[in-house]
Amino acid sequence: MNVEIAPGVERRLGALPASAEFLRQLDVAGIVDELCPVRAIAHLTHGQVIEVLVANRLSAPAPLVRVGDWAREWAVGEVFGIEADLLNGDRIAHALDAIAPQLDGIVGSVGASAIAEFGIDVSRLHCDMTSISLHGAHEDLEDGFPQVKYGHPKDRRTDLKQIQAGIAISGDGGIPVFHRAYDGGAAKSPRPSGR
Incomplete structure (x- = not known):
């Protein structure tokens, strides 16, 4: 499904709103940002990058160097509030490098959030x-x-x-x-x- 964001300008929407809602319910960006803070001058937090990367994997997986292109075709700016040009390969690699030493804490925290949010027994x-x-x-x-x-x-x-x-x-x-x-x-x- 496409959405018209301006006269004559369309972006693919797909399941981005559903993905964004689940990511927000689980507080993925907040958890990542707490464990992997960025400098105040950064345009995006690591959590924002990881949320968009998860949405990419769930909707139309692209090579890391093509995630920015995917974001330009899809309604990433409208759903996540992130400019596609900020999602270059270097920025994504930097976020992945930052979360690597914190994976156990991130996975455990997101898992605990899912257990609490969705009542998983x-x-x-x-x-x-x-x-x-x-x-x-x-x-x-x-x-x-x-x-x-x-x-x-x-x-x-x-x-x-x-x-x-x-x-x-x-x-x-x-x-x-x-x-x-x-x-x-x-x-x-x-x-x-x-x-």
Whole structure:
């Protein structure tokens, strides 16, 4: 669906209003901005950039360097109040770099907001893990990140190293509430802790 913003000027609207409303209900920009503040001279906060990036992923995913073009075609200015020219690849990369060290806090806070806002029952969680088999050399891995190791892969390729991915979903509707990557040798289902 298109919306006419001026005589002879149309922009695509699609699900942008719905996306914007959900993002505002969850306070995504506020959560990101609290954990990742910007300097006072910035034209956009990291939270504003991330909200638009989420809306892009939900409506018509574009490569990061093309998000500004997407914003010019879609009603991003009208729905989010953000000029498309401010959404260049460098600004988006800067926001992604800023949130990277705060991801656990952002995900946990947005998740807690969703639980409270939408009444998601988390008294019972269903947990599962899967393995991702990897080919090639995996040397000099950074400490503090899941390590590529031999384990008991689901595809029974014991000749390959792996990483494990775990997820926990709510028992009342299958809504993901927890996820994490684990060392390849991890053997148990994920147990959410601290969230």
